[in-house]
Amino acid sequence: MDKFLVKRPSPGKNEEPPLEMKRGDLDCARDEGVLKRPRLEMPGTEESLVCSPWKQIRAEGLNCDYKILFTKTEADKIFQELEEEVEYFKGDLTKVQVFGKWHSIPRKQVTYGDPELTYTYSGVTFHPKPWIPVLNRIRERVTLATGHTFNFVLINRYKDGCDHIGEHRDDERELVPRSPIASVSFGACRDFFFRHGASRGKNASCHIEPVTLQLAHGSLLLMNYPTNVYWYHSLPTRRKVPGPRINLTFRKVMALAKN
Numbered sequence: 111m112d113k114f115l116v117k118r119p120s121p122g123k124n125e126e127p128p129l130e131m132k133r134g135d136l137d138c139a140r141d142e143g144v145l146k147r148p149r150l151e152m153p154g155t156e157e158s159l160v161c162s163p164w165k166q167i168r169a170e171g172l173n174c175d176y177k178i179l180f181t182k183t184e185a186d187k188i189f190q191e192l193e194e195e196v197e198y199f200k201g202d203l204t205k206v207q208v209f210g211k212w213h214s215i216p217r218k219q220v221t222y223g224d225p226e227l228t229y230t231y232s233g234v235t236f237h238p239k240p241w242i243p244v245l246n247r248i249r250e251r252v253t254l255a256t257g258h259t260f261n262f263v264l265i266n267r268y269k270d271g272c273d274h275i276g277e278h279r280d281d282e283r284e285l286v287p288r289s290p291i292a293s294v295s296f297g298a299c300r301d302f303f304f305r306h307g308a309s310r311g312k313n314a315s316c317h318i319e320p321v322t323l324q325l326a327h328g329s330l331l332l333m334n335y336p337t338n339v340y341w342y343h344s345l346p347t348r349r350k351v352p353g354p355r356i357n358l359t360f361r362k363v364m365a366l367a368k369n
């Protein structure tokens with residue numbers, strides 16, 4: 111059975127040893143499987159911040175950390191606020207260029223961030239909208255949990271399991287070199303798929319097992335360097351997924367000189 115390592119960070123002498131997990135064991139259910147929140151956690155209190163443990167997800171060149179960041183009550187409320195407050199791009203900004211051809215993206219998208227920044231993705235340059243309170247609150251919680259600051263967020267809304275995002279790396283030149291990307295999810299739990307670059311396509315030079323996670327309501331996936339150098343990620347279609355999902359990827363972006 112293929113395996114990958116899920117370790118706890120910096121094991122102290124009283125902590126459990128690394129967990130050896132079977133692929134597919136990262137169950138999305140909050141209340142079942144290895145990703146369940148600890149029993150001590152009190153929904154809606156600061157205890158949720160300290161008690162939800164990080165799970166380390168490691169493979170060759172892949173370095174990610176996952177945790178439940180928000181209690182269910184908090185996550186439900188934030189999801190509702192995002193539905194009411196976030197204004198998605200319209201018109202030309204809903205299209206991307208793939209191999210020279212323009213396509214409508216199979217989801218809704220928008221960027222928010224510091225005013226001087228821009229972000230070019232699949233042939234389109236995005237100017238961020240100014241921060242709104244709900245995004246600042248999520249951003250602050252991410253900073254508290256990770257110790258990293260972020261000045262930009264890309265938001266993707268998937269109306270159902272047919273909406274998706276294709277395989278790509280987050281390797282845009284505007285990203286601060288070696289900075290992590292913090293991916294926060296609300297709504298329907300979705301499969302999230304990592305594939306090593308050397309294992310892609312007909313001319314794959316080797317076989318490295320893909321890694322599949324399920325990103326739960328209120329969760330945070332921290333993609334650390336060098337994950338995006340070697341690994342592509344995607345959110346595949348899953349027809350049985352019943353409802354919408356909103357994903358926010360917080361990034362550290364540099365202001366680039368205009369060409």
Ligand SMILES: O=C(O)CCC(=O)C(=O)O
Nearest residue numbers: 264266275280345357359
């Ligand atoms: O929705 C997701 O979890 C993935 C989003 C993503 O791949 C991206 O923003 O680059």
